[in-house]
Amino acid sequence: MAAKKLNIKDKYRLLTRDLDWDFSYEDPKKAFPYEEFEGIKITDWNKWEDPFRLTMDSYWKYQAEKEKKLYAILDAFSQNNGHLNVVDPRYVNAVKIFLTGVSPLEYQAYQGFAHVGRQFSGVGARVACQMQSLDELRHVQTQIHAMSHYNKFFDGFQEFSHMHDRVWYLSVPRSFFTDARSAGPFEFMIAIGFSFEYVLTNLLFVPFMSGAAHNGDMATVTFGFSAQSDEARHMTLGLEVIKFLLEQHEDNVPIVQKWIDKWFWRGTRLLTIVAMMMDYMLPNKVMSWKEAWEVYFEEAGGALFKDLARYGITMPKYADVIEKEKEHISHQAWWTFYTHGHAAGFHTWIPSDQELDWLSEKYPDTFDKYYRPMWELAKEQEAKGERFYTSGLPQLCQTCQIPMLFTEMDNPNQNSMRDTVYQGERYHFCSDGCCDIFKEEPEKYVQAWLPVHQIFQGNCGGPEVGDILSDFYRMNVGVDNMDIKGSPDEQRWNKWKGVA
């Protein structure tokens, strides 16, 4: 008689319970040394319910099907010169930021979940983290593969992996993940699994991928949809983790709240770059950053935090500040890159008159008052043949590492600056949020590798900025960067399209 086939529920039970073993002669605390130092109390790992009950064989089957479809579409994109279908060469600069700034984070997520997938003594959580780790590795691979087509025709893609560890603005996403990965396993899960993936990545994947579709970039749309189908599972894991921690012990509640506060702030600072991509880098715009924030955070996130209120969890600290900042951050970020366009790995530009009007319409209370004048000044300078590239190097925030470009919400003309002295040394911050994070764990953030200070310490080559860009960052100065006007990218595009 043939062996009885197991149903999925039994398969999952055998994978996640029966495959584990009890420690009869070793101290479990030595086997799982990271499980307790954060102060989290787990009373019963058996209460863990995996939201998807995924087993290895079903995982391979689903993912293999997805890969097959994805690569068929990418091949077709490549064979049909899909790059010529994007609406405007300016758009491709958003893809450059995605490849240099976002895809390496998928790799960091892969490493982080692989680590956490070893550190929990509860086997259900371990298996779920291992599956997510594999997803993240697949995401970085498919993104690199999708974008490699653009690398054949546009500048600025060639050294993304080298640049991740070195370039000044890439220290922002890099430090976000190294902060999470050097925390304990539970903080990592709240940082990445909950705060970033559950609360914030919708803002990256949904509106930005729609943006790719609106701008003719089917390669990005394809990997976006493929990744998004995994994200649903990741988000559910993030939510499961937080509910599990809150239900296990009441002492966990204040610790989890502190992590939510911290990672909400760090996450929204990181998403500044997405705000800028949506409002300024998509030639065909889908929705403004402000609208996206209202839909995906204020409405969806608001409902989530209402749901978590029964555990004693409140809205993240400084959500009220962020609610005001939604009017400002995209403009402040693009101005920063425009004025540092000589030191970026992509092209920048002054928005067209039509785009300036769209911004006025989307930001009626702030754009004309605070930001249109910047572009009027930039236009004047450009007309004089003095396209504005700022001199010198900016002050950076010790925590988020972003140049201190944000302003006070009660006086948006004044930069927001905070500082504190720790053990005789002064540290500077862009906000109360970043200052609080430092004060909570100063010994962690005194180690921040701040690119501007590293340049001044002589650790990045130089001394001239041009040498740092070419030798240390490996940018092709004057080709990968500067204004889109007159760039080789623009010249090639005009030739392909038969435009003089």
Next chain:
Amino acid sequence: MPVFALKPGYQGERMDRVENFGGNQIVYFGWDEHRMFCAAKAFPLPPSMPFSAVMDQILPEAFSQHPEFSQINWDTVEWMLNNEPFKPQLNVSLEAQGVDHKSMIRFKTPELKGYNGLGV
């Protein structure tokens, strides 16, 4: 709690100690309500540098790209050093007038409010 770490008493390495800057110290300069410059600017300067050199070299390097820079009336400029009112003394070194490593010097120009008076 200075850090949550597996090892009790763990200490991080202070990456930006003044000894790491080859005899210089970092000083930040910011021109209030002039957002043409997205952030304050950082400079590595010898502690013995007199403030006159800041006026003659550093501030022009940092801010002269602004169309209002040449119109600044330096007699009415209001200075702040690390959030306290400050009166720079031209012939005194940075160190001797309390400008130490990672100090922040900000100035306000009461007559000049940025491009078209709009804080840019």
